[in-house]
């Protein structure tokens with residue numbers, strides 16, 4: 001049975017910001033459908049949609065009020081089905097986002113819990129207590145909110161995102177139905193939000209250090225998870241090859257402070273894929289990157305679980321700004337966009353040459369910088385609100401995509417405004433402008449996706465950061481100040497920047513045909 005996801009390139013769509021089809025300034029399925037040819041030409045194997053379910057959008061849709069429908073702002077279930085069928089026509093599979101750790105406070109089950117008595121079965125679907133412990137929300141502030149009758153409920157994220165009680169068998173039973181609802185509709189896979197969450201230590205103990213982190217804790221990486229995901233794997237594997245060749249898949253959003261925190265998930269019959277976030281958490285330093293790659297490959301060695309590589313998503317600063325900023329960046333003035341762009345292009349050649357699957361977040365292929373100067377009044381991320389502005393949050397990487405023209409809204413919408421503002425000066429970054437430019441970042445991504453190497457990985461001796469894939473392909477990066485002579489090769493396949501005299505300048509990567 002083909003495991004199509006093992007070396008797939010998956011494109012992440014953040015639906016609010018990908019493409020607007022109805023002129024209201026928010027992206028939707030109609031807009032995405034119109035842009036399918038773009039995705040087909042980019043050459044991706046699948047798209048993952050961040051949540052599009054009915055939601056108050058208090059956390060961009062990761063606050064789900066109904067797991068089995070489409071929010072009218074994004075379209076209808078029929079529009080979703082149309083997209084899946086049309087994508088299949090282009091050979092593109094669809095992955096949907098499942099949010100099992102928490103729902104929206106607008107979810108009928110939580111509304112029923114609020115209306116019910118303390119100690120009732122309705123409340124037992126969530127985590128209500130008479131007194132809070134000292135846990136903190138990952139978005140800032142306490143992880144507990146008090147209800148009018150005096151009880152408190154747990155929310156690891158925003159107060160509008162109550163955590164489900166996974167120790168109550170009704171919760172896994174409900175999610176099994178949600179999984180089947182989408183799998184029956186023909187989706188090829190699921191992305192599982194906060195996959196290291198869900199189960200909590202039943203004692204809900206106070207912790208010595210309540211600072212949120214992704215290490216194993218009474219709320220993250222609980223031992224129940226491994227057996228739980230085996231049940232989801234069995235559901236995935238029970239689906240026939242009716243839509244596409246190959247099994248259905250799921251990719252877990254497992255964060256860890258260290259690579260070893262993910263080890264338990266790399267077992268036979270587990271969740272088919274676990275994101276590898278360590279590449280973008282690693283500094284722009286050859287030795288550090290080499291160490292991360294070696295440790296990541298060791299994690300997947302001999303396991304049938306795949307760990308897709310990632311350099312950006314809707315939760316982290318755009319690579320161009322991250323690699324061009326003295327961290328943490330707080331204003332455009334501090335970001336060297338030219339330097340960041342140079343490094344992000346080299347990182348793209350690394351990402352797409354490594355063995356296994358890679359996820360590309362919308363706009364990464366355009367080399368968009370983070371929009372850091374969004375006015376306070378326009379910011380939407382609860383992280384910004386809950387931290388009283390101390391953390392800028394993630395709006396800057398969620399700006400509507402510039403498709404064409406030289407000014408806002410850059411072809412994103414037929415309307416005049418967009419749900420988050422776009423900066424001026426993005427005219428040269430639009431899809432239209434970059435398609436016409438053979439040296440654009442979009443062209444680089446298209447060429448790299450089309451030409452991904454398949455052979456066995458081996459480090460290339462004599463270089464800080466270089467490796468071969470089989471006998472005839474090499475990827476070489478130079479992150480150091482000194483130019484590096486290229487190894488003997490038959491031809492230069494791709495370069496992240498201009499190369500002269502077979503010498504690789506600083507912050508540049510090349511793909512070489514060796515023979």
Ligand code: TEU
Nearest residue numbers: 059062138157193194213214255314315
């Ligand atoms: O993100 C998860 C998340 O943000 C944390 O679990 C993570 O541990 C931390 O930020 C990294 O150190 C997911 C979604 O991707 C995000 O957009 C949502 O806001 C969040 O869950 C809540 O649903």
